[in-house]
Amino acid sequence: MRYVLDTNVVAALMKGDPTVVSRLRAANKTAVYLPQPVAAEIAFGLARLPSSRRRARLDEAWRALSAEIPRLPWTDEVSEAFGRIKAALERNGRPLDDFDVAIAAHAVAQGASLVTFNGRHMGRIPTLSLEDWSEPAG
Numbered sequence: 001m002r003y004v005l006d007t008n009v010v011a012a013l014m015k016g017d018p019t020v021v022s023r024l025r026a027a028n029k030t031a032v033y034l035p036q037p038v039a040a041e042i043a044f045g046l047a048r049l050p051s052s053r054r055r056a057r058l059d060e061a062w063r064a065l066s067a068e069i070p071r072l073p074w075t076d077e078v079s080e081a082f083g084r085i086k087a088a089l090e091r092n093g094r095p096l097d098d099f100d101v102a103i104a105a106h107a108v109a110q111g112a113s114l115v116t117f118n119g120r121h122m123g124r125i126p127t128l129s130l131e132d133w134s135e136p137a138g
Contacts, residue, residue, distance in 0.1 A: 002031045002112035004072065006103055006122070007041045009115050009133060010034065014042075014061040023115075023133035035072045035106035037099050042066075072106045081105035085125055094124050104128050 005013075012020040024032065042062055049055040072078075082105035089095045096104075104125050107114040113129040116122050122130060 001028075002033070002110055003027060003115050003131065004033050004035055004103070004107040004110060004112045005038060005069070006114055006116035006118065007038045007099075008117045010038055010042060010065065011045070012117070012134075013065055014058055016061070019136055020133050023137060026137060029068075031112075032069055033072045033106075033110065033112070034066065034069045035078075035103050036074050037102040037106070039066065039071060041099060072110065074102075074106075075109065077109040078102075078105045081108040085127070088126070089124060092124075096121070096124060101125075 009020060013024060046055065046059055046062060049058070082101055085105055085108065086095070086098070086101050089101070100122065104114060104122060106112075107129070108125075108127055113131040114122060115131050115133050117132060117134050119130045119132055122128060
């Protein structure tokens with residue numbers, strides 16, 4: 001199984017959430033990826049924080065995490081998946097934010113499961129496989 005991490009999961013990893021850290025450690029390290037839109041959202045979140053010990057801890061956690069988990073580039077396949085997903089959501093009257101669609105498109109293009117805490121929201125995308133790491137593996 002291949003996994004693409006959503007922003008909320010990366011934020012939990014940066015904060016050291018023990019359940020999410022355990023799930024990541026149990027996964028095959030060569031099968032876990034960060035899509036570029038998640039990197040952008042994390043960069044934005046960090047940039048808007050005032051200088052503080054908290055920001056320094058999160059910056060350090062982000063550098064460590066991003067050094068270990070490979071990035072997924074935005075390819076033509078991702079662009080095509082983005083277009084299909086966004087059009088289908090709009091046709092159904094249930095659009096999502098472009099960043100959410102972009103993150104989902106990376107997972108779809110890779111044939112991977114999106115690891116997210118927001119399954120209800122991302123579950124609007126019928127072609128997207130979801131996994132929630134907020135609970136221990138059973």
